[in-house]
Amino acid sequence: MSRKTVTLAQGNGGEENAELINKIFYRHLKNETLKRNEDAAIIEPFNMQLTSKIAFTTDSFTVSPIFFSGGDIGKLSICGTCNDLAMMGAKPKFLSLSVIVEEGFEIRELEKIVRSMKKELDINGAKIVCGDTKVVPKGSADKIFVNTTGIGEVQKNGLSSSSIKAGDAIIVSRDIGRHGAAIFADREGIELSSSLKSDCASLWPIVEKLIEANIGISAMRDATRGGVAAVLNEWARQSEVCIEIEEASVPIAEEVKGICELLGFEAYNLANEGTFVLAVEEKDIQKALEIIQSFENGKNAAIIGSVTGEYPKKVVLKSEWGTKRFLDLPTGELLPRIC
Amino acid sequence: MELKLKDLYDGFRDPKAIKSFASLIEKETEKLDTPINIMEVCGGHTHTIMKYGLPQLLPEKINFIHGPGCPVCIMPKERIDHAYILAMQEDVILVTLGDMIKVPGSKGSLQNARAKGADVRFVYSPLDTVKIALDNPDKKILFFAIGFETTTPMTAALIDTAIKRGIKNLFFHINHVTVPEVMKELIDSRDIHVNSYDNRIDAFIGPAHVSVIAGSKIYEVFPERYNKPVVVSGFEPVDVMESVYMLVRQFVQNRCELEIQYKRSVTKEGNIAAQKMIDRYFEKRELFKWRGIGNIPKSALKLKEEFSYLDAEKIYEDILPKDEIEDHKLCICGDILRGIAKPNECSVFGTVCKPSSPLGSCMVSSEGACAAYYKYGGLI
Numbered sequence: 100m101s102r103k104t105v106t107l108a109q110g111n112g113g114e115e116n117a118e119l120i121n122k123i124f125y126r127h128l129k130n131e132t133l134k135r136n137e138d139a140a141i142i143e144p145f146n147m148q149l150t151s152k153i154a155f156t157t158d159s160f161t162v163s164p165i166f167f168s169g170g171d172i173g174k175l176s177i178c179g180t181c182n183d184l185a186m187m188g189a190k191p192k193f194l195s196l197s198v199i200v201e202e203g204f205e206i207r208e209l210e211k212i213v214r215s216m217k218k219e220l221d222i223n224g225a226k227i228v229c230g231d232t233k234v235v236p237k238g239s240a241d242k243i244f245v246n247t248t249g250i251g252e253v254q255k256n257g258l259s260s261s262s263i264k265a266g267d268a269i270i271v272s273r274d275i276g277r278h279g280a281a282i283f284a285d286r287e288g289i290e291l292s293s294s295l296k297s298d299c300a301s302l303w304p305i306v307e308k309l310i311e312a313n314i315g316i317s318a319m320r321d322a323t324r325g326g327v328a329a330v331l332n333e334w335a336r337q338s339e340v341c342i343e344i345e346e347a348s349v350p351i352a353e354e355v356k357g358i359c360e361l362l363g364f365e366a367y368n369l370a371n372e373g374t375f376v377l378a379v380e381e382k383d384i385q386k387a388l389e390i391i392q393s394f395e396n397g398k399n400a401a402i403i404g405s406v407t408g409e410y411p412k413k414v415v416l417k418s419e420w421g422t423k424r425f426l427d428l429p430t431g432e433l434l435p436r437i438c
Numbered sequence: 439m440e441l442k443l444k445d446l447y448d449g450f451r452d453p454k455a456i457k458s459f460a461s462l463i464e465k466e467t468e469k470l471d472t473p474i475n476i477m478e479v480c481g482g483h484t485h486t487i488m489k490y491g492l493p494q495l496l497p498e499k500i501n502f503i504h505g506p507g508c509p510v511c512i513m514p515k516e517r518i519d520h521a522y523i524l525a526m527q528e529d530v531i532l533v534t535l536g537d538m539i540k541v542p543g544s545k546g547s548l549q550n551a552r553a554k555g556a557d558v559r560f561v562y563s564p565l566d567t568v569k570i571a572l573d574n575p576d577k578k579i580l581f582f583a584i585g586f587e588t589t590t591p592m593t594a595a596l597i598d599t600a601i602k603r604g605i606k607n608l609f610f611h612i613n614h615v616t617v618p619e620v621m622k623e624l625i626d627s628r629d630i631h632v633n634s635y636d637n638r639i640d641a642f643i644g645p646a647h648v649s650v651i652a653g654s655k656i657y658e659v660f661p662e663r664y665n666k667p668v669v670v671s672g673f674e675p676v677d678v679m680e681s682v683y684m685l686v687r688q689f690v691q692n693r694c695e696l697e698i699q700y701k702r703s704v705t706k707e708g709n710i711a712a713q714k715m716i717d718r719y720f721e722k723r724e725l726f727k728w729r730g731i732g733n734i735p736k737s738a739l740k741l742k743e744e745f746s747y748l749d750a751e752k753i754y755e756d757i758l759p760k761d762e763i764e765d766h767k768l769c770i771c772g773d774i775l776r777g778i779a780k781p782n783e784c785s786v787f788g789t790v791c792k793p794s795s796p797l798g799s800c801m802v803s804s805e806g807a808c809a810a811y812y813k814y815g816g817l818i
Contacts, residue, residue: 347453363536363804418453418491419453420456420460420495420675421457421495422490422491422494422495423491423494424814424815425814427813
């Protein structure tokens, strides 16, 4: 039996296009708003006070390979956008979904991706309310590109990269660098003695509990491309503070450490897709840690450092043997070392 | 026994061991009247020293001088141009290792060539090139081979595999260099720009990976003929601290010897099978130009005459330029590679010359001294 694949005709805006949307996208993602099938979604007021704020974000996903240990491009495209909303203290509500598919893409795989999306949307309590599908000739795109745009309802105000102050503690929600290391391992066929999975996950459930407990959070950020190093540097610069990190406290899985050793990377620079960094007020440090650790994907959460005034706009890494160095922003293409 | 990834680093970053060596070195160094300038030949050591902040733990009398041991840093522009020109050939896939694709030649880097449509790929292991060759029978695969004694056996193994499997579309541009000759050059030679008779090197930390292959014997000449002690060292912070301690002890006890710190893998004779494989396919070049240092006799390898049918330098002789190209006037990579200057003494360090826009090769490679200073050197 021949495998069904996406054809250029399915991007024609006509019969075949409608069939693809109905059989794959609507089948899994349909809801009251989406099924109206209008040019734009009309969102009914959703228990919002007039003073409530809305968070709005967008992201495109072009990961390779599209199926990786711990996730796929579908899960990633929902997590990525919902996490961006969650990091601003907003509950993810409505997402748009724009998909660019290469001719010849297997329908079975497309459906697998959409199913992943649905699962992750449910975790966030969000839904797809509008979308677009384009099919491009073979060779014009690398399998599938996904864009998601999200609207969220702000539940906690005042979170900002500019609000971090001396005395705050820096917490990471779990071990770092998993997504980058897993993608590298999958892409380059590095076989490990134990299986390494991406951290790809939705963060709203944890964030919701932190907000409910009224934890004094100055800022939150999911450490995606550029890793923890990029988040900390951005915070140090925008808040004009020094962030001091105790290297020994930073949780890093042994497989990730091993990959970093083999390829000459630093886990601080590797991407994460379900790990976030928090700057928390001193009074709530333990409480915040306990809440995060009560979740399965937060059980390795740790306090990794503190905010001081020593070297403003810099991130300092402190070793266990008493030396210090700056942790800078990652630069250029991540390449393996030579010898 | 299964090797776990944890075994790669566990134990060699033990804070107690590092602190304990720091205190032993401190005590021993007090017995010395003059400072010791230790050249760590290999860029891997430079990175360990900078990344783990080891100078912060050492007395002022211990001074590290960074050496020419980075295969990317020492590649002259004309040979990078070779790679660029070869990559731009229509029917060619150029394959090389990691950082090499970022180094600028006079025409640009391999990254630039890739942006212009050239098929440039990097591999983790040279043997991965076999698959590329088999998957692309209508293309010529050119392996641009770089590195010291450490990576040479892998290139030899690739040649061996290509011949045994009858792969007809794989060719080689060989740029393998050898460590002892450049170390001798740093002590022996006189450069027109700098008086390198005044080199400040008192002792060497020798790269262990090189000696895993070539044995520690390649360094015997340094204590014997040049009166410079050598300790062959591993790359973890505990390894480097122990090696510094071993060197300091030699000075305190008035000894000058070749010692092995990295006994877990290095022997005097090295890996004989790997050496035989290298000897089967390679022979010494008369001269090889090292970027910033100049021509050094017998310091590099080339394919033996009988394998010239695999040699891209010969096959593409007509399109590969032979003239030497000067480095950028403001760049002092040459002095840095000679151990005469430190990266932060360069006028363009961290301003015009950064990892994202490197002027000189020492800033390009992750093994380069300038890159190490840029990345880790801020507090030191």
